[in-house]
Amino acid sequence: xxxxxxxxxxxxxxxxxxxxxxxxxxxxxxxxxxxxxxxxxxxxxxxxxxxxxxxxxxxxxxxxxxxxxxxxxxxxxxxxxxxxxxxxxxxxxxxxxxxxxxxxxxxxxxxxxxxxxxxxxxxxxxxxxxxxxxxxxxxxxxxxxxxxxxxxxxxxxxxxxxxxxxxxxxxxxxxxxxxxxxxxxxxxxxxxxxxxxxxxxxxxxxxxxxxxxxxxxxxxxxxxxxxxxxxxxxxxxxxxxxxxxxxxxxxxxxxxxxxxxxxxxxxxxxxxxxxxxxxxxxxxxxxxxxxxxxxxxxxxxxxxxxxxxxxxxxxxxxxxxxxxxxxxxxxxxxxxxxxxxxxxxxxxxxxxxxxxxxxxxxxxxxxxxxxxxxxxxxxxxxxxxxxxxxxxxxxxxxxxxxxxxxxxxxxxx
Amino acid sequence: xxxxxxxxxxxxxxxxxxxxxxxxxxxxxxxxxxxxxxxxxxxxxxxxxxxxxxxxxxxxxxxxxxxxxxxxxxxxxxxxxxxxxxxxxxxxxxxxxxxxxxxxxxxxxxxxxxxxxxxxxxxxxxxxxxxxxxxxxxxxxxxxxxxxxxxxxxxxxxxxxxxxxxxxxxxxxxxxxxxxxxxxxxxxxxxxxxxxxxxxxxxxxxxxxxxxxxxxxxxxxxxxxxxxxxxxxxxxxxxxxxxxxxxxxxxxxxxxxxxxxxxxxxxx
Numbered sequence: 001x002x003x004x005x006x007x008x009x010x011x012x013x014x015x016x017x018x019x020x021x022x023x024x025x026x027x028x029x030x031x032x033x034x035x036x037x038x039x040x041x042x043x044x045x046x047x048x049x050x051x052x053x054x055x056x057x058x059x060x061x062x063x064x065x066x067x068x069x070x071x072x073x074x075x076x077x078x079x080x081x082x083x084x085x086x087x088x089x090x091x092x093x094x095x096x097x098x099x100x101x102x103x104x105x106x107x108x109x110x111x112x113x114x115x116x117x118x119x120x121x122x123x124x125x126x127x128x129x130x131x132x133x134x135x136x137x138x139x140x141x142x143x144x145x146x147x148x149x150x151x152x153x154x155x156x157x158x159x160x161x162x163x164x165x166x167x168x169x170x171x172x173x174x175x176x177x178x179x180x181x182x183x184x185x186x187x188x189x190x191x192x193x194x195x196x197x198x199x200x201x202x203x204x205x206x207x208x209x210x211x212x213x214x215x216x217x218x219x220x221x222x223x224x225x226x227x228x229x230x231x232x233x234x235x236x237x238x239x240x241x242x243x244x245x246x247x248x249x250x251x252x253x254x255x256x257x258x259x260x261x262x263x264x265x266x267x268x269x270x271x272x273x274x275x276x277x278x279x280x281x282x283x284x285x286x287x288x289x290x291x292x293x294x295x296x297x298x299x300x301x302x303x304x305x306x307x308x309x310x311x312x313x314x315x316x317x318x319x320x321x322x323x324x325x326x327x328x329x330x331x332x333x334x335x336x337x338x339x340x341x342x343x344x345x346x347x348x349x350x351x352x353x354x355x356x357x358x359x360x361x362x363x364x365x366x367x368x369x370x371x372x373x374x375x376x377x378x379x380x381x382x383x384x385x386x387x388x389x390x391x392x393x394x395x396x397x398x399x400x401x402x403x404x405x406x407x408x409x410x411x412x413x
Numbered sequence: 414x415x416x417x418x419x420x421x422x423x424x425x426x427x428x429x430x431x432x433x434x435x436x437x438x439x440x441x442x443x444x445x446x447x448x449x450x451x452x453x454x455x456x457x458x459x460x461x462x463x464x465x466x467x468x469x470x471x472x473x474x475x476x477x478x479x480x481x482x483x484x485x486x487x488x489x490x491x492x493x494x495x496x497x498x499x500x501x502x503x504x505x506x507x508x509x510x511x512x513x514x515x516x517x518x519x520x521x522x523x524x525x526x527x528x529x530x531x532x533x534x535x536x537x538x539x540x541x542x543x544x545x546x547x548x549x550x551x552x553x554x555x556x557x558x559x560x561x562x563x564x565x566x567x568x569x570x571x572x573x574x575x576x577x578x579x580x581x582x583x584x585x586x587x588x589x590x591x592x593x594x595x596x597x598x599x600x601x602x603x604x605x606x607x608x609x610x611x612x613x614x615x616x617x618x619x620x621x622x623x624x625x626x627x628x629x630x631x632x633x634x635x636x637x638x639x640x641x642x643x644x645x646x647x648x649x650x651x652x653x654x655x656x657x658x659x660x661x662x663x664x665x666x667x668x669x670x671x672x673x674x675x676x677x678x679x680x681x
Contacts, residue, residue, distance in 0.1 A: 061576065
């Protein structure tokens with residue numbers, strides 16, 4: 001069956017470019033393997049140099065904000081997994097924290113420690129995945145295989161905890177659903193003890209690699225002004241000279257009790273971002289060691305609570321539901337009708353592996369959020385390509401997309 | 414008689430609300446309770462009319478007049494150190510107040526403070542673009558236009574960003590239906606091949622996990638393979654086929670099911 005061309009509205013792909021200035025338009029994506037998802041870049045080229053870049057997004061748009069308006073709060077949790085699916089617990093956590101701030105829940109200490117461990121494991125998973133895919137895009141197959149091997153260990157630990165490898169839903173509003181499994185600490189310790197050597201292996205392969213340096217050094221330089229203006233956060237901002245880490249500045253959970261450094265650089269190029277990712281993995285490991293000690297303390301002090309005690313918003317523990325009539329009634333109402341947070345609004349930002357992950361919730365007292373805005377860091381890190389790419393050459397495009405660490409689940413939402 | 418359904422808000426409604434349910438509110442604190450915010454508010458008040466201001470969950474919320482938005486944000490950026498526009502969007506209050514609420518979420522890294530600037534605009538009104546102040550507003554304003562139909566004056570490229578360019582209506586409006594109609598389900602087919610192709614192509618298969626074991630055109634059962642297009646109702650092979658080329662294949666050992674082992678330890 002022939003496609004009837006004139007039924008399509010005249011659109012970019014139907015326009016022929018017959019210009020005298022020798023400018024060529026190159027469509028990069030949306031199915032390009034190194035565009036890390038469904039990114040379509042329209043690049044205007046003079047020879048090999050880019051003079052204008054126009055990122056086109058929306059190929060993975062699922063309308064999560066709309067979905068949220070028609071779901072009870074707990075129902076929305078698995079949907080947040082599908083935002084940044086490389087570190088899905090970070091999204092779960094951002095949403096849970098926003099709702100907790102809205103209704104004013106105090107999470108038990110043991111749950112906080114477990115959450116922190118899960119968050120840092122997710123950060124490591126995300127950074128390893130970043131390293132693997134970016135190195136692969138630039139041609140370093142070995143690093144890809146090594147980094148994926150390490151990520152696999154972490155995914156096994158997460159699988160042991162929550163049963164899922166990618167879309168965890170491992171965090172609940174008010175705490176965590178489960179205590180960590182018996183092997184969790186020992187597996188994690190095994191992994192962390194090997195991690196410094198692993199990171200050193202990657203660095204040995206990359207730090208002085210000529211191809212890597214050519215694609216990284218002084219390529220994709222983001223100035224401080226540009227990073228601030230484009231609302232860049234996370235490693236993108238820290239590589240551009242602003243030592244801003246929400247874990248440090250606006251500490252949530254127990255991040256004010258652990259010791260870690262915020263790596264930053266004022267170079268702003270791809271290489272600076274690469275160095276920051278590597279350094280952040282070491283800092284995450286440091287936090288995880290401290291978390292394990294904190295968890296031991298919780299066990300010693302017999303702090304067994306995992307969910308906040310707030311009958312209006314959070315179901316009672318399973319034992320109570322099964323033995324006490326009132327707990328069962330509460331649970332039934334919370335599952336069928338959903339919790340009804342107070343009227344008000346809240347914006348809560350957390351430091352996800354990619355940057356500032358914000359949840360803005362406007363509640364009108366109903367069981368569904370009246371408005372929920374997802375502030376995903378990758379959205380702006382994609383937008384900045386408009387200003388960042390012109391002046392660069394085609395081979396640099398891939399490495400710049402790589403180091404911005406964008407994931408299209410959260411760009412398009 | 415049909416049950417009455419409001420047209421101005423077609424979103425999902427709670428199916429039951431307790432008659433005695435009393436809706437609580439998140440506490441609003443006075444701006445004076447925080448020194449930094451109080452100073453910021455004074456600076457804004459000195460130049461612009463502030464309709465309302467309070468602190469909620471640790472962040473100051475300031476209501477301003479819509480025509481002041483550019484100047485207020487400029488003041489915040491240049492004099493009050495709110496250097497980042499983290500997020501901006503709108504909320505649809507058309508059913509209740511016949512207006513949109515537009516919010517700008519600002520961040521000051523020096524003061525470690527967050528401010529939310531809000532303003533009410535009537536239906537059909539436009540806002541001044543703040544894109545010259547913050548490049549991040551470029552995409553944020555496009556998204557707001559895409560989702561709510563609120564245009565930003567002076568924006569360099571006021572086009573949809575997430576939805577297709579030829580999309581009808583704006584998805585985050587409360588009047589936007591939750592389910593597509595007949596025309597929506599044939600949208601792509603009509604657009605690309607024309608209405609007359611509907612019969613040939615057939616309705617869209619929405620269950621992507623659907624497997625029809627009797628459909629040998631599109632599916633095959635491992636170990637029970639039949640030639641493509643065979644009618645297999647009732648006469649499919651009953652036993653697993655152990656397939657092996659005659660005389661073997663160079664370098665490949667023959668697979669014997671009985672001598673294979675199953676590894677059940679994922680850690681190995």
